[in-house]
Amino acid sequence: MSTDALWYLARGSGVVSLILFTVVVALGIGTRSGRGFAGMNRLAVASVHRAASLLALVFLVIHVSTLLFDPYAQLGLVDVVVPFGSGHRPFWVGLGTLALDLALAVAITSLLRERIGLRAWRAVHWLAYAMWPIALAHGIGSGSDRSTGWMLAIDALCVLTVLAVAVSTHPAFRDTETPSTTPQLVTTRGEQR
């Protein structure tokens, strides 16, 4: 494969993993108190959350491993794990490294959830809320397509998606009890008082 092909693959897989992680975070936020979300029941949300996160990791691995062979990124093996040491845009690339570390921590603890227990899993899982904005910032700061209109549109759409889900599923905006189990107060007088 030519270095050009690798370069395109690295960029594309980075964008795809950002979009997938956005879906994962949105689903996680949407179902954070154990409810169904977006027309899916809890089981479907949990399954898609899990599947999308594993797929996002696959694209993340492609993104990082192709950059290892890229002459411009000048990424060494150490830079994959230790942030802020790369030759090219060390700060912004370092954010990507940081996001990778956090993503791995979240994924590994999730796979070992039954071993490490709920409390430890939950504590580490909170890191996802740091990982996603860091990954987004990494894309905005070091992505080759960062100043193109379509990339900015994707970035904006990702932010809007997560914000919209966070706000619309916030406890303040929903009934305290599920409608199916709560007897509805029926007023026979209608609008007239």
Add this chain to the structure above:
Amino acid sequence: MSRPLIIDWTACEGRGLCADLLPELIGQDKWGYPQSRSGRTVLVPPELERPARKAVHLCPRLALRLEADAKTRVTG
């Protein structure tokens, strides 16, 4: 042989994933907590072991445990 599916009631929060996965064995009470269809310990027949295992893995509260089958337990 059927394997007992044990629910840890101190951990369960009635999220309902187990009822989604095992509708044959588990219903929900009006607060969403799992309710054994038989009224006794949930016994998982071999043909439902796959979804039962999935329920154990996916339970958000890790409140489910699939025991070794009843026969082995008695002799073991």
